[in-house]
Amino acid sequence: MAITKVWIEEGCIVCNACEAECPDVFHVTEESCHIKGDSRKDGRESENRDEKAELKADLQSSLEASIVAAAAACPVEVIKYDQVASADAPGSAEPAAAPAVIASPAPVAVAPEGAPTAAPAVDADIENAVDAALGTTGNTAAPVPAPSAAPRPVAAATPPDPPAANPAKPRVTKVWIEDGCIVCNACEADSPEVFHVTETTCMIKPGVRLDGKESENRVEKNGLKPEDGERLITSIITASKGCPVDVIKYEVLGDAPVVEAKPHDAAEVAAGPFVLDYKAAPNRQVVMPKTVPLPSLHTYQEEQKAAVAADGAKWAKQQADFETAKAKALAEGKDAPKPPVRAVPKKNENDMEFPAPSEAKDPDLLHLTDLLDGKVSQAFEQSGELILQVHPDGLIETLMFCKGDASLRYEMLVDQTATHYPAAEGFAFSVVYQLISISRHKRLRVRVLVKEGQDLESAVEIYPSANWMEREIYDMFGIRFTGHPDMTRILCPEDWEGHPLRKEYPTLGWGQRDIDFREDRSGVLMRMALEKAGNMGINLKVPKAD
Amino acid sequence: MTPTLIQYLVISLLQIVAVLGFVMTLVPLLTFAERKVIGYVQVRLGATRVAGGLWGAQRGRTHQSRTITGGLNGFMWWLGKWPVISILRGLPMFIADALKLLTKEDIVPTDADKAVFVLSPALAMVAAFTVFAAISFSPGALFYFPAKFPFLGGLPFNGFLTDINVGLLFILGVASVGVYGIVLGAWASNSKYPLLGGLRSAAQIVSYEVPLTLSLLVPVVLTGSLNFNEMSTRMAADVPVNGLVGIGRSLLMFVGFFVYTTCGFAETNRTPFDLAEAENELVAGFHTEYSGMKFSFFFLSEYASMITVSALASAFFLGGHYLLPFGLQPAWNHFFQHSPYAILAWTCTPSILWFLLKIFFLLFVFLWVRATLPRYRYDQLMNVGWKFLIPYTLVMFVIAALLRYAA
């Protein structure tokens, strides 16, 4: 599937909803919404209503999901698009309806153009969308509650449908309550269509009885309606088995199905018609990052170099194309095509400029690089901060130099923390030490890369302030520090499982209880959840009678 | 006219009821005063109403019902328009407080020593209230029963229960029993914070008994009496104000009063010496585990001892039933005793009014100080007691003896 064309019909209300969904295509101005020039083949920026220019080839499939989402999000539905079965077959240009009324990118959404970085950018959006769809809150994935007005569905009341024509179908002919009911509600939870628990005792409901009266049925022993007797046989037997004082009696015509007594725990009774499958709960489904946002001068320079090279290659190709076209035109005797114009980089209209990393010029960094011969991986400056990346072996040495060297004198370790990079090769964590020199008014960041399961040497001997910070890192990431006086958890309880700030740790904690903070008063959440969950392929399952 | 034994007993019983009634009313009033005084000091208003809204249960509800508290609250709302007397707003609160304490659930910790746990609040309370047997509120008879009064006609009704000549000793002796209530209660709670509070309290009260008694010796030495009535009478009349001795005596009484008040604060566990129940350190100190009526017994005993301390101070330093404190009354009498104006002449005679006024003022000072001062640390408190107050009082005692000798 791919989207070839996008255009804006008349009637845009300038609500920004589309730009929030898909900023790569839409740009909302003061009056209307435009399709961005970057994304179009003709390079113009307009509403695209009349010209209906095509999207760039590489964006057609990559931005499909977000364009669909933007179209769905548009309150006045003026975003129209041509959707084709595949990017290779742009023939069937039939405006397709949005595949689903989803207001956010579907889980297959792919992040912006050209970026090798993919999904993590929109992880939060996906989660939010799923949350919204399920009507759950940020950190809950509890069962979607039923509208309060709806009768409680009978979990156990759905026996496997036997063939209707089967004459030997068993059915309950009579149900009655013996003396001694303790009004425990267990039977009503199992079979609300038959039993009704009052203040003093339990009644057989009139709806299922032949005589239509409501009583305990102890004396008269009135019969059950045959169809109800068939339908509700399992639940009645379950209720009878489940009765703590065994006062529910019944007569069965035919072979009674074997029903196991069901334990009455609160969670099961309270479950709605749809139970969220735990393992598929969106907050537990962690989308692992695919990029390694480790700032580094080498990487940046390589990227820049590659970008310049790509730009040059593109320009060379454009020129070559022009030359061939010119030669061809000359040969055919036509007018020469216009020479290509090299694209000027866009002027930055915003008060925002990316602070690029630069070579280390600060004497501290140079001095440290000299001192730690060969143990420094890289030293650079970015955002006005000094960053020194060292090998884990040289960490303690580095810190000792930082503190002890007369020309450095970094007296205080103000902060120490770690970051998890599951997608990285060769390391899993970076641990950073923020040092300040109070006497020289300088800051320095020392960074080490740590492998999974690798221990670091503790800095407590050099900087006592590392004590709690290292405990916190251990608590949150699981990196152990050798030589630490008390390597225990600090914020989480001692018996906590997992390390919460790792990326594979879900936002809904393991072992967290299912509390649904949200009450579905109007039923809106229920309807939306059903519709959206179905569309998004989220695992909502109907509980079985098992 | 000498009463018969029966008459004597009946009158005594009535007096007991009167004094106890007075104290038992004053104590809840004191809690109310504490709310208001500390509230006003802290630029708040304190309690201004009892349960419910202005007129009914709650304004804006569909069923507006006029309730007793609603009417009271409406009246108090009106009171708020008038300066000074608006301090009476929230007065019914003291009844509500008492009711609340009475009806609260009574909790006894599982591992507590139950007998002692129950006994100790009573002990503290009994000690605090028995003291009033020897305190004389009025100099002589408060009034005489009219002659037509059945059975008691013509007999005096005194403002005191007993007028024993060693009243001070009795008071000090009985009051020091109160500490057993605190210590035993703390120990019986079987809990760590009360234990610390009880230990603190024991050490504190025992060590402050010494300077308290020594400072009380100053007026005793100066007047040569241990009796309440005699003390103030002698102070007002017997010792003449002549020259250096008289001035020295007044000065000594003045200083002694402050020393005595300091010790009194410590003796009653009030700020700045409320270490036994320092809520910021020991949660609630010795009564952490107490609740309901048992807690209120401790509470009552603390406030009752505040009244005792105030009564002692006003009797021994502030001139008792006479107008002027610190032995200045003779000078006043000298000028105004034979004044043609009846009111001025009346100020030279003893009256229960002066005594009560002094007590109230001292109680106010208790609250005022509580609102102002921070709290000492435990070791500093001991230092103040042993290293500062005891030498100080000893010196004063010696000076008092010298003055007595000189007179």
Place this chain on the structure above:
Amino acid sequence: MFKTEEMEINLGPQHPSTHGVLRVKLHLDGETVVRCVPMIGYLHRGVEKICENKTFFQGQVWTDRTDYVASVSNNLGWAEGVEKLFGITVPRRAHYIRTMLTELNRITSHLLWLGTHALDIGAMTVFLYAFREREEILSIFEAFCGARLTTTAFRIGGLREDIPPGLEKQVRAFQARFLDCIEEYETLLTENRIWKKRTIGVALLNAEDAIALGVTGPVLRAAGSTYDIRKVFPYAAYAEMDFDVPTQTAGDTYARYLVRLEEMRQAHRIVNQCLDGLPEGPVMAKLPKVLKSEVNEVYHAIEAPKGELGYYFVGEKGGVNPYRMHIRAPSFINLQALPKMVEGRLLADVIAAIGTLDVVLGEVDR
């Protein structure tokens, strides 16, 4: 027959003067503290994890709730940290207004500290007097952004709105009487013999220990260091402000009390300067509608009322939420110094030490 043993006592997590849910395990010999182990985590809400799953814009509301008595400072740290990550230039007027509000917030935080600290030591009236002034500043916050405590005051790139009309008058009215109010607190405390006895020489922490333990803020400055981020690494409009960094050398509770009182006076000065020199101009930088970060890693620290408040951000390319966010909470690090301060002292000094460290448990546990 006579056996002595240390008593182990739990100060907290529910205790009147642990300022929240701090639990301190104390080993007492009589009333002397032999060993002190602070135990934290009772208010751990995983703010860092939450913020990693929220956009840069949304994450700000969680900073309100870490140090909830100095939420404006936290907002400033967040906003400036993100601005540093993106390389955003903020208009000068926004800087001035931010500085003014942050200094007012420093006053509220110190007032709350003063009140509760004095209450811990038993002087209950100072608490109410301090809250009287605090209320007024909270009204100023309410006038500026609509909320009193969880302000969410600033936006990335500047401010949401300019200051409302009438705010300047309100601030000036407060400024006019605030110095007298400080005098009142001083009357009640500074020369008071009991206050001096309770604070002088109590909870000592000398400069060396403080630096080694990473202690920052007034606690460090009371030990003699002049380290103040507003001077050393100026942010917002502090480079243009004229103020002193109050220091003391004693390193005890009394010195910290004096330092904080003086800081309130200096904050008062800065607010006046902000009001007088408030430049004209926009309050919001020009930014794209959707902020997408590049690969960058910043640590931005500001001088919060309690010490160095640092925000550490890691941004990934095209990310709308931080890849990693870490809060360097001053209370968390300062609390490390508690055992050093109280071991060998008395139980009552523990209360004074907790008070003088000015910890907010929302920030300690995050």
Place this chain on the structure above:
Amino acid sequence: MASPRYSLLRTLIPFDIYGGMKLTGKYFGKVLRQANRGPKRTHVVVEYPEVAVTLQPRFRGRLQMIKDEQGEIKCVCCLACEKICPTQVITIEKGKKEGRKTPFPLQYDFEMERCIFCEFCVESCGFDSIILNHQFELAGYDREDFSHGMEGQFQNMFSITPVGHYSVASED
């Protein structure tokens, strides 16, 4: 700091305590002499609820929807508020209405119990269709008190809920 010469005197005569007592006594006298509702007040407490609490114009209270002059709901379901909300308390069900071009919110589900009153939703709304009103009394006896709906029994997305009886919300 006390000079050593007078330190003994200072110890013996408590000037410091006198100063503090004077200050607190002054406030006691001031409050005592003033009527609680007189023109001049030293005390800072307000006798809520009888005396109204003044709110600043920008006060952030409860979320409220706005209708335009024709009595039409202004919300067009762009879901910007739903997306920006940090605690996800807003859920909008989008629908159609006869004679209206823009979409119409069938349900605007606002869950006040978890709202943190940050006003991001109002900020993100391009149609001025929601505001945070001045209702600050948000406690109720029952969960139904927090129900906000647009139709039927709970028509209170457009006004103050009954729980906020004392709120001073009508500053317009």
